[in-house]
Amino acid sequence: MNKTLTSLNTSFLILLFLSLIFSMFSIPNLNIDEKQSIKVNFYELIPQDDILFDSSAPDTLIKKETKKISEINEKINTDETSIISKFKINKLDIKNEISKIKLSKEREDILRVSAIIQERISSIWIKPNSLSESLTAKVLINLAPSGEILNFSLIKPSSNTSFNESILTTMNKMTFFEEVLFLERKLFEKNFRNFNLVFKSSGEIE
Amino acid sequence: MIRFSSLLFFLVSNSIFSILEIEILKGSDNLSKVAFVPFGLESGIEENYGSEISKNIENNMLLFGEFENLAVNEMLSYPSSENDFYYRDWKVLGVDYSLIGKVNSVNALGNLNISYSLFNINRRIKILEGEIVGSEDNIEGISKIISNRIYEEITGLRGIFDTKLAYVINSDAETYQMCISDIDGKNEQILFTSKAPIMSPDWSPDRKKIAYVSFENGLAEIFIQDLQSGERDSIQALGMTNSAPVWSPDGKSLALVVSFSGNPDIFLYSINNKRLIRLTNHYGIDTEPSWSPDSKKIIFTSDRSGSPQLYEINTKSKRKKRLTKDGNYNARGRYFPDGKSIFFVHGNDGNFQIATKKLSSRYIETLTSTSLDESPTISPNGNIIIYATKDGLNGYLGGITLDGKSRFSLPVKNGSVREPAWSPLLN
Numbered sequence A: 001m002n003k004t005l006t007s008l009n010t011s012f013l014i015l016l017f018l019s020l021i022f023s024m025f026s027i028p029n030l031n032i033d034e035k036q037s038i039k040v041n042f043y044e045l046i047p048q049d050d051i052l053f054d055s056s057a058p059d060t061l062i063k064k065e066t067k068k069i070s071e072i073n074e075k076i077n078t079d080e081t082s083i084i085s086k087f088k089i090n091k092l093d094i095k096n097e098i099s100k101i102k103l104s105k106e107r108e109d110i111l112r113v114s115a116i117i118q119e120r121i122s123s124i125w126i127k128p129n130s131l132s133e134s135l136t137a138k139v140l141i142n143l144a145p146s147g148e149i150l151n152f153s154l155i156k157p158s159s160n161t162s163f164n165e166s167i168l169t170t171m172n173k174m175t176f177f178e179e180v181l182f183l184e185r186k187l188f189e190k191n192f193r194n195f196n197l198v199f200k201s202s203g204e205i206e
Numbered sequence B: 001m002i003r004f005s006s007l008l009f010f011l012v013s014n015s016i017f018s019i020l021e022i023e024i025l026k027g028s029d030n031l032s033k034v035a036f037v038p039f040g041l042e043s044g045i046e047e048n049y050g051s052e053i054s055k056n057i058e059n060n061m062l063l064f065g066e067f068e069n070l071a072v073n074e075m076l077s078y079p080s081s082e083n084d085f086y087y088r089d090w091k092v093l094g095v096d097y098s099l100i101g102k103v104n105s106v107n108a109l110g111n112l113n114i115s116y117s118l119f120n121i122n123r124r125i126k127i128l129e130g131e132i133v134g135s136e137d138n139i140e141g142i143s144k145i146i147s148n149r150i151y152e153e154i155t156g157l158r159g160i161f162d163t164k165l166a167y168v169i170n171s172d173a174e175t176y177q178m179c180i181s182d183i184d185g186k187n188e189q190i191l192f193t194s195k196a197p198i199m200s201p202d203w204s205p206d207r208k209k210i211a212y213v214s215f216e217n218g219l220a221e222i223f224i225q226d227l228q229s230g231e232r233d234s235i236q237a238l239g240m241t242n243s244a245p246v247w248s249p250d251g252k253s254l255a256l257v258v259s260f261s262g263n264p265d266i267f268l269y270s271i272n273n274k275r276l277i278r279l280t281n282h283y284g285i286d287t288e289p290s291w292s293p294d295s296k297k298i299i300f301t302s303d304r305s306g307s308p309q310l311y312e313i314n315t316k317s318k319r320k321k322r323l324t325k326d327g328n329y330n331a332r333g334r335y336f337p338d339g340k341s342i343f344f345v346h347g348n349d350g351n352f353q354i355a356t357k358k359l360s361s362r363y364i365e366t367l368t369s370t371s372l373d374e375s376p377t378i379s380p381n382g383n384i385i386i387y388a389t390k391d392g393l394n395g396y397l398g399g400i401t402l403d404g405k406s407r408f409s410l411p412v413k414n415g416s417v418r419e420p421a422w423s424p425l426l427n
Helices: A002-025 A061-122 A161-173 A178-182 A185-192 B002-017 B049-062 B087-091 B136-155
Strands: A135-143 A149-156 A194-201 B020-024 B032-036 B067-069 B097-106 B111-120 B125-135 B164-172 B175-182 B189-194 B198-203 B209-214 B221-226 B232-234 B241-247 B253-260 B263-270 B276-278 B286-291 B297-302 B309-314 B320-322 B329-335 B341-348 B351-358 B364-366 B374-378 B384-391 B394-401 B407-409 B416-422
Touching (some): A061 A185, A061 B020, A135 A161, A149 A161, A185 A194, B049 B067, B049 B097, B049 B136, B097 B136, B111 B136, B164 B198, B164 B209, B164 B394, B175 B198, B198 B241, B221 B241, B241 B286, B263 B286, B286 B329, B297 B329, B309 B329, B341 B374, B384 B416
Parallel strands (some): B032 B067, B032 B097, B394 B416
Antiparallel strands (some): A135 A149, B097 B111, B111 B125, B164 B416, B175 B189, B198 B209, B241 B253, B286 B297, B297 B309, B309 B320, B329 B341, B351 B364, B374 B384, B384 B394
């Protein structure tokens, strides 16, 4: 019994580990440049106009009339069914499309605000000279919905003190990211309440 | 319990890893603004050493165009101690750093006691505090020491304001002068004057000697001159001509070019036992050697492939490697102080410009925009390159910081200036 539990536990942990790996690969890591654009693809509806009836019945008048009536009825029914079926598909598609558009809109908003933040930081960050090594430092920002920077901390400093100092000096110059004011509250809470700025130096002579 | 902790860790990790990340790759082109507040004076001190020191420091810090200053008449206050210092007075003027100081006393021997502090205005913290004692006859020297400390604190790089520059002045068609001066052009000394060309000066690592080539006896000859005594010694190498001497980082030998029967090759010359060791042996022209910072390799120019290109040779194994392939003119290579990159003269369509290349990369990056650049030399902190260039017939020294933010020219001399060589730092 114990063995079974242990193996179950191990499997669970492996599952969690895999989920962690998966989640790591799905980190939104935005590196925005001017060329990036948002593409929205609308679902192409397939026309369903084919109406089915029995063509093998004899061609008498009554039959013809009956057939006509039945044809009309059938056509109406078929049309209705077709419309309903079409409507059903459309409803589903529209729902999908709305959610897609919403997602695209959200993505667009995140990209737009991120690009503005990126630009504002870049315009005041005085990078130390002559860094021959590749450096990365990460700052965690805590924002109020008003855009005010409530707190920031260098959660992952680089190995270079001047590089770290330049980042702290830059962050001290910033007080507001008012761009987030125009975001939906839910979107703000999910993406900009806490976010990271990753400062990088390529180590190339610039 | 351990498993529960692991589970918690994974869950927390999941939530942490999903945070939005924005990458900042580009920095601003703006310069840090520094306020050099005139140093205060203790009551009873008559000479205005305070203003002189702060002005000297300001001039030093602005020399290479790496900083912006706040004019004294724009300052809202003139604090000389921390008690009188208010961050808001500087924040409102857009100042990034503020330097204050005070001359506290002058003793009977004429020694000044000076204290100083540097503040980071944006972070609202004091980042440097120091005290220095020096002679009132050496205000310039004191200012350079303070400038070095400030520079190092702000940039993280060694200060270079007490380094020197060697260069050749060609004042008229028949006069060549081997000179040295402070890096700001002050205190120029003429070491040697000749009617024949002088070239390729290079500093010994202890900054006590300079090696250079002189044609005074009709052919290229290497001299080592002692800066203290002024004595000159010729290296009596065996070849017809000897040129392009460069000191090894340990100061025990010179890499140089010796030409036997008209074919120049790279040799090592031991200063103590005066022995020559051949490094290259090729029918092409091998010239302009320079040591790697770890003394293990030498970069040189060779036309063995048909056009001047840069090669590297291991001084022990003598294994060679071609370093440049782009373009048909890459010469006068030098290593950066970290040994990871090189800089050199890159020729393209008749333009000769200073370029750099990371040894791990194949790409060349052109630094300068003038067209007749030659003889680049790098500051010992690896941040600035000075090179000789021309404006019409006049040669002058231009400079560039490696981030490309600042381009400058050094004070004009009386004549064409060529062949600059930046001195090493004194440890």
